[in-house]
Amino acid sequence: xxxxxxxxxxxxxxxxxxxxxxxxxxxxxxxxxxxxxxxxxxxxxxxxxxxxxxxxxxxxxxxxxxxxxxxxxxxxxxxxxxxxxxxxxxxxxxxxxxxxxxxxxxxxxxxxxxxxxxxxxxxxxxxxxxxxxxxxxxxxxxxxxxxxxxxxxxxxxxxxxxxxxxxxxxxxxxxxxxxxxxxxxxxxxxxxxxxxxxxxxxxxxxxxxxxxxxxxxxxxxx
Numbered sequence: 001x002x003x004x005x006x007x008x009x010x011x012x013x014x015x016x017x018x019x020x021x022x023x024x025x026x027x028x029x030x031x032x033x034x035x036x037x038x039x040x041x042x043x044x045x046x047x048x049x050x051x052x053x054x055x056x057x058x059x060x061x062x063x064x065x066x067x068x069x070x071x072x073x074x075x076x077x078x079x080x081x082x083x084x085x086x087x088x089x090x091x092x093x094x095x096x097x098x099x100x101x102x103x104x105x106x107x108x109x110x111x112x113x114x115x116x117x118x119x120x121x122x123x124x125x126x127x128x129x130x131x132x133x134x135x136x137x138x139x140x141x142x143x144x145x146x147x148x149x150x151x152x153x154x155x156x157x158x159x160x161x162x163x164x165x166x167x168x169x170x171x172x173x174x175x176x177x178x179x180x181x182x183x184x185x186x187x188x189x190x191x192x193x194x195x196x197x198x199x200x201x202x203x204x205x206x207x208x209x210x211x212x213x214x215x216x217x218x219x220x221x222x
Contacts, residue, residue, distance in 0.1 A: 003083050003093060003124060004065050010072055010116045011189055013109040018066035018080055024053035026076035027068070030101035037099060040134040042161050044099075064097065069104075069113040078104040081117060091127035098140075108189070111204065114147060115185045122178045129174075135167040144171040148181040148208040150215035173215075180211045 008015035016023075028049040031037050038044030046052040060066055064084040068077040079100035086093050095117050104110045121129050131149045133140035145151065149171035158168035173181065184207035187193065193201050 003086060003088075003126075004067070004120060008067065008116045008120050010109075010112045012072050012107075013113045013116065014070050014072050015067040015113060015116055016070060016077075018056060018060055018068045018082075020053045020056035020060065023068040023077040023080070024056055025049040027078070027080060027099070027101075028052045030076070030078045030103070031099065034102045037102065040137040040140065040161075041097075041099065059097070066097065067113075067117070069100065069110065071109055079110065079113070081114065083117065083121070085130070091125065092130065093121055093126050093128075094130040094132065095121075096132065108194075111147075112189055114143075115189070118147065118173065119182065119185065122175060122182075127175045128172055131171040131173075132168050133171075134161070135169045137169075141169050141171075144169075145212050146203075146205045146208065147173075148177060148184065148212055149173045150177075150212050150219060152219050177211050177215055181208055184208050184211070 006017050028046060035045040043055055063086065064082040066080055066082040069079045070077050081095060082097040084094050084096045095114065100110045118129055131144045135154055152170045152172055155168040155170060157165055159166040188202065188204045188207055
């Protein structure tokens with residue numbers, strides 16, 4: 001199964017199936033000033049939009065399903081992510097290949113984009129969503145737990161990426177966690193959670209902390 005509709009709508013963001021011709025130039029423009037975005041990715045950085053477009057053409061032809069992230073009120077794409085390692089028979093899918101421009105990171109639109117992917121997957125019947133990253137990628141590890149993914153372990157010498165050995169930090173969220181996490185998402189995205197200056201009243205990390213702690217305790221208990 002290749003999951004996901006052409007469009008996944010949100011309050012602050014719209015997810016559209018990644019189209020290299022439509023989205024490569026905007027995403028390249030949004031990310032080109034900060035090559036460190038690509039430090040822990042298997043691809044990039046890309047010198048030109050044409051280089052990025054070429055990579056995207058191969059990506060959308062793969063088994064993964066890619067979405068571009070666009071502001072809901074109009075504007076250019078500022079990032080992308082994919083559903084990957086799709087195991088429909090067991091109800092398992094991974095969210096990966098996450099690239100978000102530095103300017104958009106931790107914005108409501110960027111946060112909602114990943115929440116929308118989680119929401120779609122569980123509502124479509126998946127039982128488990130995974131998040132994996134280089135163990136050295138502190139920002140990605142922090143983001144995983146912020147979204148409600150529990151740390152399940154470290155896979156040592158798991159991959160070689162850009163000629164460097166990678167230990168992989170492994171996170172997951174299950175359907176047993178979902179009702180509480182979904183409520184946390186909805187509460188965080190509510191405009192009432194933000195001041196007139198756009199500052200959050202309650203952080204997403206605070207809203208998901210309890211369910212993550214319970215899940216991680218269950219992992220440790222075996």
